[in-house]
Amino acid sequence: MRMGLGLLLCGGLLAGAAAAAEIPAPPVAPVRPVTDNYFGTKVIDPYRWMEDRHNPEFLAWARGQNDYARATLAAIPNRGKLLQRIEALDSASTLVRGMQLAPGLLIYEKRRPGDDVYKLYVRSVVSNAETLLLDPNIGSAKGKHQSIDYFAISPDGKYVAVGVSEGGSEESVMRVLETTSGKDLAERIDRVEYGSPAWRDNQSFFYNRFAKMTAGAPETAKYLNSGLWLHQIGTPPEKDVAILAVGLNSRVSLSPVDAPFMVTAPGSKQALAVISHGATPESSVYLAPLSQAHDAQTPWVRVAEQSDGVTNVALHGDDLYLLSHKDASHYKILRLRASDPTLVRAQTVVPASSVVIQDFGVAQDALYIRVLDGGVQKMRRLDFKDDKVADLPKAPVGGVGTAATAPDVAGMLYPVQTWITPQRWIKFDPVAGVASDTGLIPASTVDTSAYQATEVLVKAADGTMIPLSIVSRKGLALDGTHPTYLTGYGAYGISLTPSFLSGQLALLERGGVIAVAHVRGGGEFGEDWHLAGKQATKPNTYRDLIACAEYLVRNRYTSPARLAIRGASAGGITVGMAMTERPDLFRVVLSDVGDSNALRAEYETDGDANSLEYGSAKTKPGFEALLAVDAVSHVKDGVDYPAVLLTTGINDPRVAPWQPGKMAARLQAANPRGRPVLLRVDYDAGHGIGSTRTQRDELQADQIAFMLWQMGDPEFQPTH
Secondary structure, three states, X not given: OOOOHHHOEXXXXXXXXXXXXXXXXXXXXXXXXXXEEEOOEEEEEOOHHHHOOOOHHHHHHHHHHHHHHHHHHHOOOOHHHHHHHHHHHHOOOOEEEEEEEEOOEEEEEEEOOOOOOOEEEEEEOOOOOEEEEEOOOOOOOOOOOEEEEEEEEOOOOOEEEEEEEEOOOOOOEEEEEEOOOOOEOOOOEOOOOOOOOEEOXXXXXXXXXXXXXXXXXXXXXXXXXXXXXXXXXXXXHHHOEEXXXXXXXXXXXXXXXXXXXXXXXXXXXXXXXXXXXXXXXXEEEEEEEHHHOOOOOOOOEEEEOHHHOEEEEEEEOOEEEEEEOOOOOOOEEEEEEOOXXXXXXXXXXXXXXXXXXXXXXXXXXXXXXXXXXXXXXXXEEEXXXXXXXXXXXXXXXXXXXXXXXXXXXXXXXXXXXXOOOOOEEEEEEOOOOEEEEOOOOOOOOOOOOOEEEEEEEEEOOOOOEEEEEEEEEOOOOOOOOOOEEEEEOOOOOOOOOOOOOHHHHHHHOOOOEEEEEOOEOEOOOXXXXXXXXXXXXXXXXXXXXXXXXXXXXXXXXXXXXXXXEEEEOOHHHHHHHHHHHOOOOOOEEEEEOOOOOHHHHHHOOOHHHHHHHHOOOOOHHHHHHHHHOOHHHHOOOOOOOOEEEEEEEOOOOOOOOHHHHHHHHHHHHHOOOOOOEEEEEEOOOOOOOOOOHHHHHHHHHHHHHHHHHHOOOHHHOOOO
């Protein structure tokens, strides 16, 4: 049976009896084994009953676990003081995201120091006057917050379509606002989690909408059979016209997991249908005249299929630009004419090179290209006049966000930051040829001059060199004493690029170290790097993390007694497996909304889509790949595992709460008198997308306080 806090031996640190008396033990999860036979291999699942996320028994157990976790964390001395410092650091900077352009206008989300959520603003380029369009929390239900999921401005800048959801659920409801008055029109369209509105003209737009769930349908049906619709402002959604869906247009074959989206552009007479195939980055692309894209009879012509490796596409007049990794692991950019959209005759305007092309945006004057070069992002420019490609002169580099461009606006804006410098927004003027700070974000009051970021390469178990970013105080004594927070991800081809550490500076201030392992499965070195950590090669992700951890210990940044690893979402596989493989190497494991039960992941809400990244247990190779990285299945009884803090959001649509739930239950049962295993549940959150600043700060305070407690920091030890 799981004991109270007073009986938790923490490597010789015994929590006080007074605390134990105040904090009741967490509930023990009933064991009801279910045995599956996968191609002759039997696997026992002791907690299958948890997989109904709405099951009152599971919800009651999760609430009891959360009560225990919250009480335990709150009892850590100086946790409150740490939170205050994190809040001060995190609120010292203004953040802007999602910038979009229209002639004479900028529209963006912004979070000021005193704000808890991002709000939507519009700014006049001429007068520089800024107007608040939408505070999503106005009118929200008591105890719930709302957040903006996406928005798209009309070509003339008069309207903006906005998706808003509650409680981090990502269950967007789309509305339309007037940018001049802020008037909220009557439009309310639900089931548009990935709505991606694309304006057809100034009065209508295309959008993606999921099918209505039928009574008794399994949870996995939620994200299936989505369709592409056309909405006219002022008409009810039930009168919207279906453009693409399964079986609707004989020219475009869709499976239930496929999701159709539209790409349009000011000044172009073309329309592109982009078909997303679940979690894979490659899409199919179809072309049609925009004037004929108004119903199910649209005469689509196929431009690219999934095997062509196209991951991004845009229009510039009658030109199509495509980003592809086919025969080009670092990606290349192709150009097609609408009059001859035959991919084999496409012109390669930006060939593959030593840098990784990540994405691009179309402006009036040029194609602006974001590339990743040795862990640093920067912007390049392809001039439409002569097709010459060059780096932006004297432009800041670091962690570069998506550029804001528009086909009818010259130049572009982009955000940049580093591990130790806050976000800035840079504007490039193509006439002057100058990149300069827009001044949209006031200078931060946080002094980070005492810190440095170091980039090293670490040899993995198979000899592959893995990039590792290390952030610490300048002149740090390499004596093995520093509390170290090592994070890793490794999935979907997503790269971990420099991002201002903000609240995590609170750990650096205490002499800590923050490290980021760029493990395989990400996109740091292109598609080959992604494929080296996908399905059958997925074990490379956690083995790479182990190699980086060993480097930090070997080079005396830290020791196993002062080393924490953290992974979120797919990173739950990375840290969960690293822990079960090398429990001796880490003192703390932090798993945020983490994939812990990969073998059963395809049975959660978006399981069908994600099985394309991880594999499906319905095939023998898929089963073998999943079992190899199923952390729950690798937990062994009696092992002295690190202290573990698992988190989940009860509204999470991506990693179901039962995944971290199963992991918590299995670890608690495996060694009931071992180090603490806490399951922290947020009842006003989902996958972390749309969480408030307060929620993020509190989670960070809990994680850092937990690790410092477990690492023996005197200021975070119970005094009883």
